[in-house]
Amino acid sequence: MASYHFHVSQVSRGAGQSASASAAYRAGEKLNDTYYGEVHDYTRKGGVIMPEIILPQHAPERFVDRETLWNEVEHVEKHPKAQLAYSFDFALQNELSIDENIRIAKEFIMENFVSRGMICDMAVHQPGKDLNDIPNPHVHVLVPMRPLNPDGTWGDKQHREYILDENGNRVKGPDGKDLFNAVKNTDWGDPETLEVWRENWAKKVNETFAEKGIAARIDHRSFVDQGLDMLPQIHEGPVVRAMEKKGIKTEKGEWNRFVKAINNAIRRILGKLKSVLDDIEELRKIEAEEKAAAQANHKEFWDAIKEYETDIRQKYTYGHGLVASKKMIRLYEFINMNHISSLDDFKDFTKTMYDRAYKLRHEMRDLNDKIKKCDEVIRYADHYKKYVPYYREWYKISNPKKKEAYYETHREELSLYHCAVRELKPKYPDMKIPVKAIMKKRDEYKAEYSRLSCRLPEYDKAAKQAFALQKQVADAHRERVQRRVIERSR
Structure with a gap:
């Protein structure tokens, strides 16, 4: 990595x-x-x-x-x-x-x-x-x-810039000496x-x-500048790594283990916080719906429904009255089933359905990411098991030329082995990867993903249906109001 x-x-x-x-x-x-x-x-x-x-x-x-x-x-x-x-x-x-x-x-x-x-x-x-x-x-x-000076001789690290008054004269200090600032001759240390x-x-x-x-x-950039809510670890260096490998605890090693624990705790807290914020957002939506329902003008809503019904029955005349009746039955069933009593209720219901569909997609993306991570660990575990014999064989070779020749012959296998170790070792220091447990968890994620994918069309269909009915009723109401305004102006 x-x-x-x-x-x-x-x-x-x-x-x-x-x-x-x-x-x-x-x-x-x-x-x-x-x-x-x-x-x-x-x-x-x-x-x-x-x-x-x-x-x-x-x-x-x-x-x-x-x-x-x-x-x-x-x-x-x-x-x-x-x-x-x-x-x-x-x-x-x-x-x-x-x-x-x-x-x-x-x-x-x-x-x-x-x-x-x-x-x-x-x-x-x-x-x-x-x-x-x-x-x-x-x-x-x-x-x-x-x-270095241009002629190859050693130059000065810094030079003096004397402080001058408004007349260009050097300013004296309390000790009678000229005051100055030491200015670096290079910006190498800036x-x-x-x-x-x-x-x-x-x-x-x-x-x-x-x-x-x-x-x-x-x-x-630092984690803060990158917008990552994590603490940085410190560079350990070869001496510290060698000591840690031998089981000797070091200050740097202890600090990095402490930072890893803190970062894991931050991730858990942020996960819980997100869940809480999602719940708060849901409560705000419910409160907004209740407030809108309380302030709705029920008479205007039902007038709009009646106006829509009148337009429908005028459109479907001469033997097509059954079509108009079916459309109105579906509208009334939708209104009653979803407790809609205003045009704002229609809008809120549509928004709620779209929001639920969005949230469901977000959960499905999270599950898909978890499935990919499980597949990645399983793949690296397979690489480690498959290619560690190559590494052990290469390591046992003492002759430099034979060692180099073996490395060139099996470069791909050794590279895959190193890549697997680099990815797995931070999480599994003893390189004992619970592959069966990870595969079981991956199957659980896949089952949950399949369940959510079955629910998604339900939310999409409800949102589209609500939006279509809302538009039809609102359009009929607006046209009826416009006609009344024109009639009154004549």
């Missing part, structure tokens, strides 16, 4: 961090840190697929060397609590191949970061070796916070810029999905 994650943080000496150590970890390399006189060796770190440094045009070629780049970053920053670099990480998509993911990630970095003059130390990670691991490919991008980057990444992924005919989509 497509997922959105795009996060940025800062590498800072004030937080006890080192730019060289951060770069070595992300690239899975060994770097000599001349600033601290240490060696950071992460060559045994697994899951690093492709580390690469991407330079803007004006950057010196020596910065292609990772050790050179980050040692210069360390030495150019003099403050003991200096902020050294921006650290981006964003999730890649399991629906795409690793090559496709790398391509769109590099395109995004070139279009959004490098185009602004940012040096980008990019590293693609694809962790996960355990049978139960869900693939979690992602990208790390480390960017020096200090910009919230507005980050929001644009977050949106652009979602667009890049969704465009690729559309090109490949993949229905999945991601959204950079």
